[in-house]
Amino acid sequence: xxxxxxxxxxxxCFPLAFGLxxxxxxxxxxxLRVLEDVxxxxxxxxxxxxxxxxxxxxxxxxxxxxxxxxxSAGDIAFDGEMIVGRSEGAFRTMRRKxxxxxQDPVASLSPRLKVGTLLVExxxxxxxxxxxxxxxxERLLALVGLPAAFxxxxxxxxxxxxxxxxxxxxxxALNPRMxxxxxxxxxxxxxxxxxILNLMTRLKGEFGLSYIVVTHDLALVRHVSDxxxxxxxxxxxxxxxxxxxxxxxxxxxxxxxxxxxxxPDPRRRREDLAIEGEIPSILNRxxxxxxxxxxxxxxxxxxxxxxxxxxxxSGSAVRCHYPLE
Amino acid sequence: xxxxxxxxQGLSVNFRTPHGxxxxxxxxxxxxxxxxxxxxxxxxxCGKSTLAxxxxxxxxxxxxxxxxxxxxxxxxxxxxxxxxxxxLRGREIAMVFQDPMTAFSPVLTIGQQLIEFQHQMTGxxxxxxxxRAEAMLVRVGISDARLRLDGFxxxxxxxxxxxxxxxxxxxxxxxxxxxxxxxxxxxxTLEAQIIHLLRxxxxxxxxxxxxxxxxxxxxxxxxxxxxxxxxGEVVELAPIxxxxxxxxxxxxxxxxxxDPARLNQRGAxxxxxxxxxxxxxxxxxxxxxxxxCSFADDRCRVPQVLTYVSDAHAARCHRVQP
Numbered sequence: 001x002x003x004x005x006x007x008x009x010x011x012x013c014f015p016l017a018f019g020l021x022x023x024x025x026x027x028x029x030x031x032l033r034v035l036e037d038v039x040x041x042x043x044x045x046x047x048x049x050x051x052x053x054x055x056x057x058x059x060x061x062x063x064x065x066x067x068x069x070x071x072s073a074g075d076i077a078f079d080g081e082m083i084v085g086r087s088e089g090a091f092r093t094m095r096r097k098x099x100x101x102x103q104d105p106v107a108s109l110s111p112r113l114k115v116g117t118l119l120v121e122x123x124x125x126x127x128x129x130x131x132x133x134x135x136x137x138e139r140l141l142a143l144v145g146l147p148a149a150f151x152x153x154x155x156x157x158x159x160x161x162x163x164x165x166x167x168x169x170x171x172x173a174l175n176p177r178m179x180x181x182x183x184x185x186x187x188x189x190x191x192x193x194x195x196i197l198n199l200m201t202r203l204k205g206e207f208g209l210s211y212i213v214v215t216h217d218l219a220l221v222r223h224v225s226d227x228x229x230x231x232x233x234x235x236x237x238x239x240x241x242x243x244x245x246x247x248x249x250x251x252x253x254x255x256x257x258x259x260x261x262x263x264p265d266p267r268r269r270r271e272d273l274a275i276e277g278e279i280p281s282i283l284n285r286x287x288x289x290x291x292x293x294x295x296x297x298x299x300x301x302x303x304x305x306x307x308x309x310x311x312x313x314s315g316s317a318v319r320c321h322y323p324l325e
Numbered sequence: 326x327x328x329x330x331x332x333x334q335g336l337s338v339n340f341r342t343p344h345g346x347x348x349x350x351x352x353x354x355x356x357x358x359x360x361x362x363x364x365x366x367x368x369x370x371c372g373k374s375t376l377a378x379x380x381x382x383x384x385x386x387x388x389x390x391x392x393x394x395x396x397x398x399x400x401x402x403x404x405x406x407x408x409x410x411x412x413l414r415g416r417e418i419a420m421v422f423q424d425p426m427t428a429f430s431p432v433l434t435i436g437q438q439l440i441e442f443q444h445q446m447t448g449x450x451x452x453x454x455x456x457r458a459e460a461m462l463v464r465v466g467i468s469d470a471r472l473r474l475d476g477f478x479x480x481x482x483x484x485x486x487x488x489x490x491x492x493x494x495x496x497x498x499x500x501x502x503x504x505x506x507x508x509x510x511x512x513x514t515l516e517a518q519i520i521h522l523l524r525x526x527x528x529x530x531x532x533x534x535x536x537x538x539x540x541x542x543x544x545x546x547x548x549x550x551x552x553x554x555x556x557g558e559v560v561e562l563a564p565i566x567x568x569x570x571x572x573x574x575x576x577x578x579x580x581x582x583x584d585p586a587r588l589n590q591r592g593a594x595x596x597x598x599x600x601x602x603x604x605x606x607x608x609x610x611x612x613x614x615x616x617x618c619s620f621a622d623d624r625c626r627v628p629q630v631l632t633y634v635s636d637a638h639a640a641r642c643h644r645v646q647p
Contacts, residue, residue, distance in 0.1 A: 053512040054483075159601075160369075189368035189539065190583040194595035201594070216512060219586035223595060243591070260517035262542030264584050266565040269546055273521050275514045278482055 004178055004210050005042040005065065005098075010074030011035055012057075012064050012234075016283075033282060034060045036234045038074070039309075042178065047204070047211040049221030049242065051257070052231035053279050058214045059103070061231070062180045065212070066100055067091030079177065096126050099171035101181040105163035109155040115141075115166055116151030122173040140169040144199060161192040168199060175207065182214045197224055218261055222246055230254045233282055233290045236309060240316035250316070250323040252295045289321065297322060329356040330533050331380065331501055336393035338375055338384065345606040349375045351557045353393070354631075357533040359500065364548030364565070365537045368580075370602050372557040377505050377537045381420050382410050397501065415445045419494035423506035425486035428493070429478040435489060436474030442496050461492040465522060484515035488522065500532035507536065508543055520546050541584050545569055550637065553577045556602050556613040559631070563638035573640035576614045612642070620644060 012035035035057045042048050050058045063069045065076060067083070067090065076083045078094045099122075102108035109118055116137040123130045130136050138148040144165040155163060164184065171179050184200065185193040201224065203209060215221055221228060221242065228245045230238040230253065238251040249255040259274035277294045280286055286293045292302040302321055311317040338350040350372045357363045365373045378384050380395060382402055395402040400413060414420075422428055429438055439458035440451060449457075455474065462470035465488040478486060487507065494502055504523070508516040520543065527534060536547050544551060544565075551568045553561040553576065561574040572578045581587060582596045600617035603609060609616065615625035624643045631639040632647055639645075 053514060190541075190580065190585075191368060191598035193585070194583055194597035197595050198597065217585075218513070219584075219588075223585050223588065223591050257513060260513045261586060262516065262520065262540065262546045264541035264545045264569065264581070264587050266545045266548075266569055270517070274517055276518070278484055278515065279512075 002044055003041040004044050004046075004079060005040075006075070006077040007038060007040045007061075007065065008075040008077075010038045010061070010064060010076065011072050012060055012069055013072045033285075034234050035064060035071075038234075038236055040229060040236065040239070042210055042212060045204070045208060045210055046227065047213060047225045049225030049228045050212055050214045050231065051216065051218060051221060051228060053216060053257075055233075055279050055282070056231040057234035058216075058231050059182055060234070062100070062182055062212060062214050065180065066095055066098060068100070092126075096174050097176050098178040098180065099174065099176040101167050101171045101179060101184055103182040103186060105160070105167040106155050106158070109163065109166065109170075111155055113154075114151065115153050115155070115158070118155070118166065119151070119169055119173060122170060126174060128174065136173075140173060143172065143203070144169045160188050161195060164188065164192075164196050165199065168196070168203070172203065172207065176209070178210045178212070180212045180214070183217075184213060184215070185217065185220060186215075193220070200224070218257060230257070233280065233285060235290065235319065236317070237291065237319045238317065239309075239311075240314075240318075244316060248324070250318040251291075251320050252297050252324060253291050255324060256294070289319075291320075297324075329358045330398065331355075331357040331535075332396040333376070333380065334394050334396070336376070336379060336395065337391040338372075338379055339389050339391050340385075341387045341389065342606070347605045348391075348608060349388070349557050349605060350379070351608075353554075353557075353559055355552055355559065355562075357501070357535060359531055359533055361550060362527060362534045362536060362548045364544040364551040365535065365554060366539065366541065366544050366551060366580075367554035368539055368602070370556070370605070371554040373537045373539075373554050374505055375557075376554070377420070377503050377535065380501075380535070381414060381418055381503055383414075383420070412445065416497050417499050418501045418503065419497065419499040421487075421490050421494050421502070421504040421507050423509050425483060425490045425510070426478065428490045429486070431478055434475050434477055435481075439474070439489075439493055439496060442493050446497065457496065458492075461496055462489065464495075464526075465489070465492040466518075467492070484511055484518065487511060487515075487519055491519075491522065491526070495526070495530075498532075501535070502530075502532060503535045503537070505537045506539070509538070509540070516543070523547060541569075541581065542586055553580070556608070557605060558613060558641060560614065560642070561638075561640040562631075563640075567635075567638050571638075573634060573638070573645045574614075574642050575618045575620050575644075577640070579617075579619075 013031040013033045016030055016032055038061060052058045060069055064071050070086045083090050119137040119140045120130055120133045137151045141148055141150055146165055185196055213225055225242050228242050229236055232253050238254045249258055256275035275294055288304045289302040289307050292298040307319050307321045309317050309319045333353055333355040336350055336353045340347040340349050367373045390403055440454045443454045459470045467473055467488055508519050538544055548565050550564055552559050555576045561577045579598045598617055603613055611626040612629045615621040629641045631641050632645045633639040634645060634647060
């Protein structure tokens with residue numbers, strides 16, 4: 001499987017406001033290190049699930065790949081071409097081939113434009129000629145299973161599931177090779193969630209797409225992704241084939257996430273608590289292994305030494321001194 | 326069985342909108358006894374939040390009660406005057422909302438608000454109220470409770486705010502706690518913690534708890550009895566185990582089938598429920614679920630009644646035989 005996207009040692013940090021008082025506390029963190037040294041590949045036709053709690057950096061990673069947030073270090077190569085520089089222009093060519101489905105489908109559509117206009121917007125932005133705006137809009141609507149009449153509607157007239165479909169149609173407008181879907185089913189009812197995921201799966205086959213699905217919903221990624229990448233405090237902590245990760249998670253954090261999922265079966269209620277505490281502030285990263293403050297298996301060395309992200313022959317990787325068997 | 330603490334009888338609620346009346350609740354019956362945890366589950370638009378708001382008498386201004394009554398202890402909730410309603414909410418019925426941020430004023434400290442919430446508690450001083458607030462924060466698992474009392478809501482994380490919201494709800498020792506999507510805004514690890522907390526609380530709480538959620542997992546983890554709602558009606562009610570292992574209504578069955586958390590094997594296609602929820606301004610004559618039901622036939626054209634298959638298990642479908 002040749003890689004469509006290569007991410008190497010990608011970091012994103014934002015400078016913090018620096019005030020006079022900071023002179024007296026020289027040890028204060030001056031940067032918000034949102035993403036730390038992330039290396040990841042996405043194969044042709046692959047679906048990669050990017051999972052973590054809020055604040056884990058998963059959305060930032062997806063946005064950084066498209067240059068929507070500036071990277072501070074690291075390399076991104078798309079379809080074999082290295083993206084040089086951080087400017088908008090450097091990413092423009094790539095964004096034609098790599099589209100984003102934003103988290104809030106209604107908020108990501110301009111409320112003043114009709115769906116038909118919204119669907120031809122990508123062509124205008126990228127200077128692609130459009131023979132007939134109406135036909136283009138209708139073709140895209142048909143693609144996602146919406147009637148042509150929807151071109152005349154405004155975003156607020158759409159239900160959550162319909163707005164999501166318009167988001168899918170917009171992402172596919174320019175025939176991309178890769179789609180980054182940020183929480184594609186957040187806020188949807190379970191009966192509609194399946195619809196959107198089935199649609200994404202069908203389109204993947206039809207257009208030979210590769211997906212990065214950013215989500216906190218483990219049950220969902222289990223059914224759509226080939227590989228999983230688990231993030232904690234802006235770092236990858238585990239990477240591996242989805243089935244393997246679910247069957248035998250190796251990082252204690254992954255295990256805790258799986259254990260925390262409520263089970264829709266009253267006969268299998270969990271009596272113990274999978275994980276205590278909350279995700280620490282990235283302004284105050286724990287020493288050593290950054291998960292040690294919440295890890296039930298933490299030992300002395302975990303507090304002092306940061307573990308590496310060690311990859312085995314099969315491509316699975318884990319950032320832990322004492323991975324689970 | 327003793328009289329239920331809460332009893333909703335034949336409740337119908339309409340919303341006035343520019344497009345006509347939305348029949349948000351139709352002929353809903355529901356009971357909750359002390360010591361019970363009741364789950365109300367359904368998808369958006371099914372009326373579960375409207376039901377919760379009606380019980381707490383917090384329906385928005387454009388809502389009208391078309392029929393039915395709500396009895397809480399010896400009170401006819403819907404007939405109480407505004408003052409009596411407020412007293413009932415302050416002392417007996419407490420609510421926890423989905424978004425813990427909006428439950429608090431951003432300009433007052435947590436302590437000020439938790440003291441203010443006890444204003445109906447006459448006979449004790451401010452210092453004692455502060456102590457009670459602190460004790461309650463400890464009970465819901467807030468570390469540094471004393472320090473937190475002097476902090477503001479924005480200084481806390483979402484999970485912590487939800488804990489404080491639960492503490493605030495329990496301060497007056499209400500006999501009915503209504504939690505509307507209490508974990509929806511939280512990450513899965515925090516959700517597990519809040520579920521854990523609610524379970525621990527119920528051990529030494531002898532009131533009733535009503536959990537409103539669209540998430541089957543949350544309902545399964547917490548509740549004793551469940552009401553499944555669809556398009557403003559209760560379509561099935563049953564003890565928790567029956568809902569998940571012997572569902573009788575086709576909608577309940579379909580809803581369970583859709584939950585990806587119940588599928589162990591990765592399949593090519595995820596199950597869905599075809600069609601959309603009906604327009605609540607113009608309802609079909611017969612069964613509201615029939616247009617989406619894979620078992621629908623001619624007998625579905627007439628209104629369906631709840632048929633009991635056991636003492637506590639009923640479904641609104643003609644296919645169900647007693």
